[in-house]
Amino acid sequence: MFDYETLKVIWWGLISVLLIGFVITDGFDMGVGALLPVIGKTDQDRRIMINSIAPHWEGNQVWLVLAAGAIFAAWPAVYATAFSGFYVAMMLTLFALFFRPVGFDYRSKIADTRWRSTFDWGIFIGSAVPPIMFGVAFGNLLQGVPFTLDEFLRSTYHGSFFGLLNPFALLVGVFTLLLFVLQGSTWLQMKTEAEMRERARMVSLIVAPLVVSLFAILGLWLAKGVDGYVLTSMIDNNGPANPLLKTAVTESGAWLANYEKYPLAMIAPAVGLLFPLLAWFASKKDYSGSAFTCTSVGIIGVLLTCGLSMFPFIMPSSLDPSASLTVWDAVSSEFTLNIMTIAAAIFIPIILLYTGFAYLKMFGRIGIAHMKKHKHSAY
Known part of the structure; x- marks a missing residue:
């Protein structure tokens, strides 16, 4: 159907789309959960917040499952290295995520303040910890991951969990959390009423402005203080998936090379900077739908900035740059990618149509009147 080189690029794009879909959709429900103890002043407030995301939060996590599954099938070397090297961080994220369904389902079963407060904090932990961990993971990818490959292409991770918690990665984690919170606050503007809507707007x-400032700071830090990776040998884009058939080195400012080579790529960081500012303007003018749209477009710009900066690298190795995993040499076979492309062409449109239908069906604001009407069936 497609040649091997084209399939490799297609799956880089599809996995990017899945990650973008996850951050936009799960971003707003995790953002709402992270805001639960911040702007949820009463039990009624918190129930309104939770029920604003109730129809969607489980479906939103499908994007994360799809992205992980796609990485496993399309980039098996990346999956093996990341999920073994980042094992403690991954488990911490999963255990945090466990609090979310339990919190949603059980908090309103008993009308007791301590009971509900406990589950509210569980929802908060399950919503705030994963964005931080995702950001820390991306921060370490940009700096390089301490792994090596042997002659049989078996990866060995030489780092530790605490080694992941370096200043740059932690700042990326804070930025990611704030990005999710911004997405959640604009969602609440669009879905709630009265005082809750005003608190979300504030x-x-x-x-x-914090999101824009941190994005700019991280961009400058990446350009001046983080060495990027550069291929120093010819690589056969249609060739076999063997990371050891190339050579690569680290260079200062190398993550900016793609923007010099392809000036149109500058659209991505420009969108990442501009659209959160437009979300601020829309919030100021009380245009809630526009604010949510702007934050969503800003997320696309942020994630594409990361992907385009690193391309073709997926997981650089800080110990042996030549063993770094790239779009061209960390993929499955041509046959596998062809089968996956056919499956994606069938099922991704179905998922998008169903998701769109669900959001359209559940369109409308959640307020006190809604909660009184559905007090026995709502979360």
Whole structure:
């Protein structure tokens, strides 16, 4: 159907789409969960917040499952190295995520303040920890991961969990959390009423400038203080998936090379900077739908900035740059990618149509009147 080189690029793009879908959709429900103890002043407030995301939060996590499954099937070497090297961080993320369904389902079973407060904090932990961990993971990818490959292409991770918690990665984690919070606050603007909507609007006005500032700071840090990776040998884009058939080195400012080579790529960081500012303006003018749209577009810009900066690298090795995993040499076979492309062409449109239908069906604001009407069936 497609040649091997084209399939490799297609799956880089499809996995990017899956990650973008996850951050946009799960971003707003995790953002709402992270805001639960911040702007949820009463039990009624917190129930309104939870029920604003109730129809969607489980479906939103499908994007994360799809992205992980796609990485496993399309980039098996990346999956093996990341999920073994980042094992403790991954388990911490999973255990945090366990609190979310338990919190949603059980908090309103008993009308006891301590009971509900406990589960509210569980929802908060399950919503705030994963964005931080995702950001820390991306921060370490940009700096390089301490792994090596032997002659049989078996990866060995030489780092530790605490080694992941370096200043740059932690700042990326804080940025990611704020990005999710901004997405959640604009969602609440669009889905709630009265005081809750006004509190969410104030959060957006505070967080949007922080997101823009941190994105700019991280960009400067990446350009001046983090060495990028450069291929120093010819690589056969249609060739076999063997990372050891190339050579690569680290260079200062190398992550900016693609923007010099392809000036149109500058659209991505420009979008990442501009659209959170537009979300601030829309929130200021009380245009809630526009604010949510702007944060969603800003997320696309941020993630594409990361992907385009690193391309073709997926997981650079800080110990042996030549063993770094790239789009061209960390993939499955041509036959596998062809089968996956056919499956994706069938099922991704179905998922998008179903998701769109669910959001359209559940369109509308959640307020006190809604909670009184559905007090026995709502979370």
